[in-house]
Amino acid sequence: MAWDTEETDGSTIAAGPVPGTDLSHSIRVPWSILVAFMLLVLLCSRKIRFYLKYHSFAGIYFFFGIICIPIMLFNARDPKSTRIPRLLVRKVQSPLFGITTKMIGLERYPEGPFVIVCNHQSSLDCIGVMELWPPRCVILMKKMLKYAGPFGLGAILAGSIFVDRSNHRSAKDTLSQAVKIIQTKGYRVLIFPEGTRKLPKESSGKIGNSEPLLPFKKGAFNLAILSQVPIVPVVFSSQKHLIDFKEYKFVSGEYTGVVLPPIATKGLTLEDVPDLSDRVRAKMIACFNEMEQTQSR
Template structure:
């Protein structure tokens, strides 16, 4: 009986061994095919690197979560994401950032930071200069982005469902409470969600007015931030993702004291125009100079 059981076990081992060998051969074949495609296709190389880059944030989410659990929902939890990103991602992918005007972020009072948006590469610069007690307003779908979404919840990020006006209004009301109750700063992208192809004639999309209404209602300043073009080293259209650098300039705060909702359209247009002018100047500088990293 024992001998028969041993024979049966050995048979299973042989079958399992054959199965895993077959699976190993399939995995090896897929890996070799990807290597071949990467050598042949610029697009394949781009997407492999791009997905590896975004995958880093899932890993960083896992690393940060245990630290964030010590004070869930606290905007200061963003310091863990900032610290670990600055220690890893920018070096792995060779993206450098130069900054000016950082003194405008150092206020102890709440404000709304508005920033132009190009791609997820923005995240490297954001984490390089992230202000204290600042959280982020992001689209609702990111709440379900695995470890990244959990980390975002623990950082007190405010999630907005832009397809639902009622819920968007609720998110804005929640944001005002966050500003007052937690004495927090809020980082927003007034362009909303950009197309991955960046197929637009202008470097910035039209600004949505939500961030500006929020600042006026909360009576807090707006701090504009401008990121120069990443086109020289990162482009969906050209399937380009190499090492490179870009510049960030923080503009002086714009007061909203005494303004009402009637002033929002003019305020939005003025800040966008100023940011556009700064973008053009920064991009020219980043293109023609070797910017030092901070």
């Protein structure tokens, strides 16, 4: 408790700590030191800066979901509802992080329904996907993403098809559902046939297949043949000049996407799936390698 004392001139002063001076100063100093230390670590640690930027790039979909969901409810489960998230990716995420995609061959898309198969390298693919996205298109994705908060709800409202690859019966039911959607609604379906992301080995630092594309899963080709619609391969060029998990590099720049000529499936049966898958994969690898050589010149 403060008490009064008299100075020589007779004035009265408080002999205790003055509010807002010593106490606030004692709090500000350690907090200032902590903030300065954190900023120093952030500026000095390339790894921390890399992961902050990378997770910010991916985490922005949480906020996009919050913005888009109320609007997407007006066209629930309809590909039309993808317009707003596509606009946000192209007008906000792409310029904010300086990542752009140059698309070549969009005029090759055929009329009517078809199945797009696309290589998958990193989260940066989403920029290119929004550029290649044709009208009346839905995406087939892993079931676990259905529960990814606002992103998952947005994907549901966009009419995405979710597949549980760990459950053969469920995956078969999903395939039948996708065939029905193509045949009755004339939708296009986008699939990543590798099933997971595959950055070049020298970029990711992971030991794995030395080829630029992982072996393809057969779902996309089963779907195209059962629906008797064309396969349209799309190849994204290497992103190793933009993102490198081994060197902790994430910089602005551009990569290329190429739409290859459609491959007809009319008259084919499920027995032709392995050959069709191999042919499509070979064409995509050849295109990827050609772009890699052009990029290195």
